[in-house]
Every structure is written in C-alpha cells, then in structure tokens.
Amino acid sequence: MISRFGGVPDHGEKGERVAEVFELRAGEYRARVDRTGAGLQALSWRGHDLVWPYTRQSGPIASQGQLLAPWPNRVASARYTFQGTEYRLDVNDPETGSAIHGLVSEVAWSTQERSEEDVTLRLDFPGTPGYPFPLELTAAYRLTADASAAHGLTVTVTARNTGDSDAPYGLGFHPYLTLGAPFRDLVERGEVRLEATAGSRQPADATLVPVGDPVPVSGTEYDLRPPGRNPGTTQLDTAFTDLDRDSDGRAWVRLSGPDHRVCLWAGRGYGWLQLFSSDSLGGDLHRAHLAAEPMTCPPDALNSGTDLIVLAPGESVEHTFGILAESLG
Incomplete structure (x- = not known):
C-alpha cells in the first residue's frame, strides 16, 4: 500500500502512524519530531510557529514536514530507467x-x-519492487539556543548504500514556513517579504515535470534574490537553482513579517529549492503557508539524471539544512 504522501506503511493494517513524538527544547526554541517518517511535526520560537504544524491525530497534510527520500519531488509517469533497467x-x-x-x-x-535538545532516528530501508536498493538512513535533529550562526533547528540526513549494487539517490525536505497569519493575508496587506538566494528557475510542463534547461530569474516575477519582495499574486510551485551561498556555504529562503522572519538555510549538496505557495490547496489552506523545500536534485531526476547521486555499495552521503527565527523589532 502506498499513501498519497509517498510512504510505504509497515506499522499497521491500514498504515496508521506510530504514536510516538519526540519533544525538543533549547532556549526559546521548541520542536516536535515524529518517529513515523522522521518528520518535523512542529517548530516554534518565543511561542510563534515557524512551520505549519501537524499532530498524530491529523497526520501530515500535503506532505507537511516530511523527509523525502530516496527521491524528492516527483518521478514522471511513475517510472524510470537506471543503468539499463x-x-x-x-x-x-x-x-x-x-x-x-x-x-x-x-x-x-x-x-x-x-x-x-536532539534526537537521531534510523531506518534500515530494504527497498521495494520499484526501488530495489537497500539504504541505511539516519536523520539527526538538533536545537541550538545560542546566538551562533547555527542557532535554531539543524537537520542532518545521512544515507548509506547497504546493497551490493549502485543505488540512485536524492533527498529533500518539505517544511511549510509560517508567520502565524495566513500567507495570503500578509501578502494582501503588504506585510510580507519573500527572499530566496536563487539565480535560476526550472520551467515545467502542466504535470510539473521539467522542460528544458533552467532559465535566469533576473527581470521576472521569480526574482526573489535579496532584498526580496512581496510575491503578490505570483503562483509558486517552482524549482529554483543556481543558488548563491554565504561564507558558510548556505543558501537561504527568508520569509519576513511585521515583527520577525523565518529563515531556512540549505547546506552544500542541496543544489535546489522548491517553493510552493499552496495555491492548489483548497479552503482555508489556499495560500495559507509557503513550502520551502531543500532538494539535492530537481524534479524527475531519476529520469533526467540531473544532480542525481549514485551511491556505490558501502558509500554514504550527508546533507544538512536548518530553520531559525530572527526578530525584526
């Protein structure tokens, strides 16, 4: 059984979620980590939600807070060819x-x-008929309260090929950043600024599969480079690349409101950012939150091979991203 969020249930006849959550705290930060999927249930600072939270009862909606492996985003037509098969x-x-x-x-x-302040979760993934490549995955969550550049939440995911053949691999994460009030309302009131340190975007077809090469964002509505802007009516379900990085090798997405900003950074190895403005969600969820997804590869990388990681037997790879808050008062 495959859920609409892409998982393979192994813990209940109907895939019900394991009722175990880890609560982390450090200074003014609080987080909840879900043992099911190693997902980020919640993250707050000074009582402000920094991500759209979910609970064990509701489960994740629209993949909120989910770890995306062994590929992020999508595989066109749910098929791919790897090394001739x-x-x-x-x-x-x-x-x-x-x-x-x-x-x-x-x-x-x-x-x-x-x-x-931290929790490390591990999964011995045996593979599936459609992805017969066993992996050992670990997800390490850590909260840091000091004023260093690494304060807030840091998430490090390590993958190791435990099989006897090469394994294709990609990684992503699916947090929705939030400023408390619905994103659409802040946009309408002119109280939000969105910034992403990305120089190009990936065009896509109606099924969100990449078409052609990335194109520069300069002079377009997709130019969100510093100092950023109010995104207005721009609908985002868009992969960005050519990421500008700071001296620590981090690319940034910043969502600024009236009194604080939420910042997501992606370390080296995360060469792509998917931004999703929730336009396709219905009811009160329509444009309520902004997904900022660090990805190691673009959509459909299992077919295109673009930035796809190929792990030899015994080889491992590690990727880190983080989320923090900054006061504007």
Whole structure:
C-alpha cells in the first residue's frame, strides 16, 4: 500500500502512524519530531510557529514536514530507467500520474540517540519492487539556543548504500514556513517579504515535470534574490537553482513579517529549492503557508539524471539544512 504522501506503511493494517513524538527544547526554541517518517511535526520560537504544524491525530497534510527520500519531488509517469533497467513505482499523485516524495514518510523509524535538545532516528530501508536498493538512513535533529550562526533547528540526513549494487539517490525536505497569519493575508496587506538566494528557475510542463534547461530569474516575477519582495499574486510551485551561498556555504529562503522572519538555510549538496505557495490547496489552506523545500536534485531526476547521486555499495552521503527565527523589532 502506498499513501498519497509517498510512504510505504509497515506499522499497521491500514498504515496508521506510530504514536510516538519526540519533544525538543533549547532556549526559546521548541520542536516536535515524529518517529513515523522522521518528520518535523512542529517548530516554534518565543511561542510563534515557524512551520505549519501537524499532530498524530491529523497526520501530515500535503506532505507537511516530511523527509523525502530516496527521491524528492516527483518521478514522471511513475517510472524510470537506471543503468539499463526500467523500474515502475506506484502512482501516488493521480492528477499528474507521478510518484512523488519518496518512500519513507509512512515508515516507523527507530531511535538511535535522544536528549532534551536532539534526537537521531534510523531506518534500515530494504527497498521495494520499484526501488530495489537497500539504504541505511539516519536523520539527526538538533536545537541550538545560542546566538551562533547555527542557532535554531539543524537537520542532518545521512544515507548509506547497504546493497551490493549502485543505488540512485536524492533527498529533500518539505517544511511549510509560517508567520502565524495566513500567507495570503500578509501578502494582501503588504506585510510580507519573500527572499530566496536563487539565480535560476526550472520551467515545467502542466504535470510539473521539467522542460528544458533552467532559465535566469533576473527581470521576472521569480526574482526573489535579496532584498526580496512581496510575491503578490505570483503562483509558486517552482524549482529554483543556481543558488548563491554565504561564507558558510548556505543558501537561504527568508520569509519576513511585521515583527520577525523565518529563515531556512540549505547546506552544500542541496543544489535546489522548491517553493510552493499552496495555491492548489483548497479552503482555508489556499495560500495559507509557503513550502520551502531543500532538494539535492530537481524534479524527475531519476529520469533526467540531473544532480542525481549514485551511491556505490558501502558509500554514504550527508546533507544538512536548518530553520531559525530572527526578530525584526
């Protein structure tokens, strides 16, 4: 059984989520980490939600807070060819006929380490018929309260190929940044600024599969480089690349409101950012939050090979991103 969020349930007849959550705290930061899927349930600072939270009862909506492996985003037509062999995945995005967001978001991870400020979860992923490549995955969450550049939440994911053949691999994460009030209301009142340190965007077709090469954002509505701007009516479900990085190698997305900003940074190895303004969500969720997704590769990388990681047997790779808050008062 494949859920609409791309996971492979292994913990209940109907894939119900494991009822275990880890609460982290450091200074003015609080976080909740879900043992199911190693997802980020909640992150707050001074009582302000920094991400759109979910609970065990509601489960994630629209992949909120989910770890996306062994591929982020989508695989067109739910099929791909790797080293001469075609593989078929289950379609879990019927509107586009794609397989989206990987295979681990509904799986129960085990606890490796735990303290008040951090937790490390581990998954021995055996592979599936559509992705027969076993991996050992670890996700280390850490909260830091000091005023260093690394304060806030840091998430480090490590993947190791435990099989006897090469494994294609990509990674992403799906947090929705929030400033408390709905994103659409802040946009209408002119009280929000969106910034992304990306020089190019990836054009896509109606099914959100890349078409052609990335194009420069300069002079277009997709130019969100510093100092950023109010995104207005721009609809975003867009992959960005050519990321400008600071002296620590981090690319940034910043969402600024009247009194504070939420900042997501992506370390080296995350060469792509997907921004999603929630326009396709219905009701009160329409344009309520902004997804900022660090990705190691673009959509459909299992087919295109663009920035796809190929892990040899025994080889491992590590990627880190973080989320923090800054006061504007």
